[in-house]
Amino acid sequence: MRRIPLIGALTGTVVALSLTACGGGDGGTAKSGAQAGALEGRGPITFVTGKDRSGYLQKQVDGWNAGHANEQVRVIELPDEPNDQRQQMIQNATTKSDAYAVLNLDVVWTAEFAANRWLVPLPKDQVGLDAMLPATVATGQYRDKLYAVPSTSDAGMLYYRKDLLDKAGVAAPPKTYAEMWAACDKVGKLPEGKGVDCFFTEVNKTESLTISAVEAIESAGGTIIGADGRPTVNTPEARKGVEFLAGAQKDGRMPKAAVTLDTEGGRRHFQSGKLLFQRQWPYQYGLAEKDDGSSKVAGKFAVAPLPGPNGPGASNLGGHNLAVSAFAKNKASALDFIKYLTGAESQKANLLATSQAPTNAALYDDPEMVKKFPYLPVLKQAIGSAKPRPVVVKYGDVTAAIQGSMYDAVQGRTPVDQALADLQGKLGPLTTQ
Amino acid sequence: MTATFSKKSPAPAPAAAGGPRESRRRGDAGGRRMAALLLSPTLLVLALVVGYPVLAGLRESLYVRGEGLDADGFVVEGDRFAGLGNYTAIFSGDRASAFWNAFGNTTFFTLTTVVLETLIGVGMALIMHQAFRGRALVRASILVPWAIPTAISGLLWRWIFQADGAANAVIRQQVLWTADGWPAKFAVVIAEVWKTSPFIGLLVLAGLQMIPREVNEAARVDGASALQRFWWITLPLVKPALLVAVLFRMMDVLRMFDLPAVLIGVNQRSVETLTMIAWFEASNLRYGSAAAYATILFGYIALIAYLFVKILGADIIGDARAATRQRKTERRKKATP
Numbered sequence: 001m002r003r004i005p006l007i008g009a010l011t012g013t014v015v016a017l018s019l020t021a022c023g024g025g026d027g028g029t030a031k032s033g034a035q036a037g038a039l040e041g042r043g044p045i046t047f048v049t050g051k052d053r054s055g056y057l058q059k060q061v062d063g064w065n066a067g068h069a070n071e072q073v074r075v076i077e078l079p080d081e082p083n084d085q086r087q088q089m090i091q092n093a094t095t096k097s098d099a100y101a102v103l104n105l106d107v108v109w110t111a112e113f114a115a116n117r118w119l120v121p122l123p124k125d126q127v128g129l130d131a132m133l134p135a136t137v138a139t140g141q142y143r144d145k146l147y148a149v150p151s152t153s154d155a156g157m158l159y160y161r162k163d164l165l166d167k168a169g170v171a172a173p174p175k176t177y178a179e180m181w182a183a184c185d186k187v188g189k190l191p192e193g194k195g196v197d198c199f200f201t202e203v204n205k206t207e208s209l210t211i212s213a214v215e216a217i218e219s220a221g222g223t224i225i226g227a228d229g230r231p232t233v234n235t236p237e238a239r240k241g242v243e244f245l246a247g248a249q250k251d252g253r254m255p256k257a258a259v260t261l262d263t264e265g266g267r268r269h270f271q272s273g274k275l276l277f278q279r280q281w282p283y284q285y286g287l288a289e290k291d292d293g294s295s296k297v298a299g300k301f302a303v304a305p306l307p308g309p310n311g312p313g314a315s316n317l318g319g320h321n322l323a324v325s326a327f328a329k330n331k332a333s334a335l336d337f338i339k340y341l342t343g344a345e346s347q348k349a350n351l352l353a354t355s356q357a358p359t360n361a362a363l364y365d366d367p368e369m370v371k372k373f374p375y376l377p378v379l380k381q382a383i384g385s386a387k388p389r390p391v392v393v394k395y396g397d398v399t400a401a402i403q404g405s406m407y408d409a410v411q412g413r414t415p416v417d418q419a420l421a422d423l424q425g426k427l428g429p430l431t432t433q
Numbered sequence: 434m435t436a437t438f439s440k441k442s443p444a445p446a447p448a449a450a451g452g453p454r455e456s457r458r459r460g461d462a463g464g465r466r467m468a469a470l471l472l473s474p475t476l477l478v479l480a481l482v483v484g485y486p487v488l489a490g491l492r493e494s495l496y497v498r499g500e501g502l503d504a505d506g507f508v509v510e511g512d513r514f515a516g517l518g519n520y521t522a523i524f525s526g527d528r529a530s531a532f533w534n535a536f537g538n539t540t541f542f543t544l545t546t547v548v549l550e551t552l553i554g555v556g557m558a559l560i561m562h563q564a565f566r567g568r569a570l571v572r573a574s575i576l577v578p579w580a581i582p583t584a585i586s587g588l589l590w591r592w593i594f595q596a597d598g599a600a601n602a603v604i605r606q607q608v609l610w611t612a613d614g615w616p617a618k619f620a621v622v623i624a625e626v627w628k629t630s631p632f633i634g635l636l637v638l639a640g641l642q643m644i645p646r647e648v649n650e651a652a653r654v655d656g657a658s659a660l661q662r663f664w665w666i667t668l669p670l671v672k673p674a675l676l677v678a679v680l681f682r683m684m685d686v687l688r689m690f691d692l693p694a695v696l697i698g699v700n701q702r703s704v705e706t707l708t709m710i711a712w713f714e715a716s717n718l719r720y721g722s723a724a725a726y727a728t729i730l731f732g733y734i735a736l737i738a739y740l741f742v743k744i745l746g747a748d749i750i751g752d753a754r755a756a757t758r759q760r761k762t763e764r765r766k767k768a769t770p
Contacts (some may be wrong), residue, residue, distance in 0.1 A: 116718075256607065260610070393506075
């Protein structure tokens with residue numbers, strides 16, 4: 001009898017075990033602050049990235065390897081989930097392992113990685129920033145120093161059913177929310193408009209909700225974290241932004257099931273022909289244009305910049321940046337490889353092969369590209385006016401707090417005022433410097 | 434036979450003869466030393482893979498690190514001993530409500546799923562135990578859910594529970610199962626019960642097959658009804674196996690993570706369990722706080738397991754010990770004549 005609790009103890013240990021396994025080996029205190037000017041060393045390096053779904057990355061790396069016999073690049077593929085990628089990169093950094101050299105970072109991780117001294121500052125004048133869209137360059141910076149070079153970008157656009165708008169006599173896509181609602185009402189009166197939802201932006205409790213909230217608030221002229229690094233969600237602008245989201249859900253402009261739809265769920269909804277306006281990433285364009293029967297809206301839709309309360313809205317930036325790990329051995333080779341991957345030629349080839357949005361500004365005006373990807377001019381405009389998500393070191397906590405408060409506000413569980421007051425209170429301690 | 438036996442090894446002979454207490458006691462000291470020696474590699478491995486991580490986790494839970502930023506925006510380095518600070522922080526302010534919410538969810542899931550699983554599992558075992566045509570097929574199909582990895586079954590159920598999914602088509606209602614709220618709790622319970630009832634069924638089936646047929650037949654001859662036979666014969670005899678199964682399930686559910694994380698998502702109040710909070714803390718680089726949550730969960734699981742064993746008398750090791758002792762004496766009895 002006495003021994004039984006041991007079993008419970010052993011089982012419980014598994015939990016403790018799994019946690020200590022991640023927390024373990026970083027008892028070190030003084031990290032050798034690898035600072036600027038330390039980009040030395042040539043030799044083989046690794047390129048650490050999320051799962052490459054296109055299969056094209058290896059070809060690009062082969063192109064580099066062919067010309068650099070002594071600086072071979074090996075690709076290390078991490079899991080598909082962004083959070084798992086971040087975990088593995090952090091584990092690698094906390095053990096100061098030199099296994100990872102070039103890191104493919106999500107735009108929102110820059111601050112956290114830079115503040116923890118896991119990245120080396122990069123020389124701004126050597127990586128061809130002039131050719132890139134300024135909004136994307138901002139995502140690679142922390143406290144005015146460049147830590148990561150933008151390689152791909154992403155921004156939300158308004159997908160709309162051109163055929164239905166034409167039929168309802170709406171000549172141009174809406175620039176304001178009011179115009180959008182008016183267009184919905186007109187389409188709703190058509191026989192084809194029966195059962196078609198008006199608008200959808202992602203409001204399920206994930207990172208997507210943070211993006212929707214930032215877009216709504218920035219479109220209304222507000223911010224979540226101000227220029228001084230302090231939370232600013234107690235402003236009238238922030239309130240106006242969130243009221244748009246909450247109102248759209250409450251008034252039935254958005255489908256009732258919106259709180260359960262993720263990015264792919266939204267795509268299915270649009271492709272089924274049951275949605276008039278949708279805020280979505282560029283990747284949907286090619287998929288919704290497929291005429292193999294998977295999309296009922298092929299050839300019937302177009303894209304426009306996001307609307308706002310009084311004029312065009314502000315989109316939010318996605319995408320990835322390339323950075324050099326502070327613990328890598330061959331940092332000079334790593335920098336050269338980043339220059340190669342973010343160069344105009346590689347970006348063009350990558351756009352053609354994977355349709356990932358480039359950061360090189362000229363590609364958006366290239367007639368050959370625009371012919372193949374008709375949404376590029378709109379996307380350029382969207383990225384040009386896009387705002388980044390909050391730049392904070394504790395991004396994981398900040399986004400969780402935003403999601404919690406916004407979800408309650410959108411669902412109508414708490415009044416917008418109160419949700420924002422709560423959020424302001426929660427963000428305060430998370431952003432203290 | 435007996436002659437060679439006693440010539441080869443004189444030691445077991447007195448024990449076999451009926452076990453005079455003195456000789457056994459004399460041999461105890463040496464035997465124990467030998468036992469300790471033989472067990473030492475196992476104990477060493479256990480100390481390394483279980484003991485050390487537990488202690489390291491406890492130590493970690495007393496420290497904090499990376500709290501603030503310096504003037505240049507870098508995280509201040511180094512550990513700071515915080516005493517019980519990580520623990521008291523869990524029970525203060527905003528985090529207290531998050532903790533009690535997760536504690537409540539964990540307990541709710543444990544109670545509901547284990548009760549349902551036990552009922553359904555025993556039912557499954559009784560069906561699998563019957564002799565009928567196509568029994569192998571039924572047995573195999575009952576075991577399918579258990580064979581599917583949790584993450585995959587989470588995805589399957591997510592698909593079923595989506596707004597335009599199969600679940601809503603069947604009940605002809607628009608229930609938002611995967612939104613944060615009560616339906617999400619039920620979605621998790623349903624998926625969990627579906628997945629793990631076969632586990633209880635399997636263990637109980639093993640228990641059922643150990644019950645001698647004569648006992649049941651004798652009861653039938655005495656005129657006991659099917660229900661009476663189940664209640665007075667089958668259930669008491671299958672109880673040891675059932676209790677082990679339930680104990681395992683309880684400890685499993687108490688540290689549930691993957692199913693709600695895949696099916697509903699992380700950071701969802703309605704399904705957040707204690708392990709999920711610990712995971713969230715760890716993934717935001719607060720290892721001390723994560724270790725504190727894990728330690729609290731560890732204590733909770735140990736307490737539940739202890740109470741369960743105390744109240745229901747699931748003497749798991751004791752049963753096994755009694756069984757081996759009995760088998761030994763039987764073997765001896767057979768050997769001596």
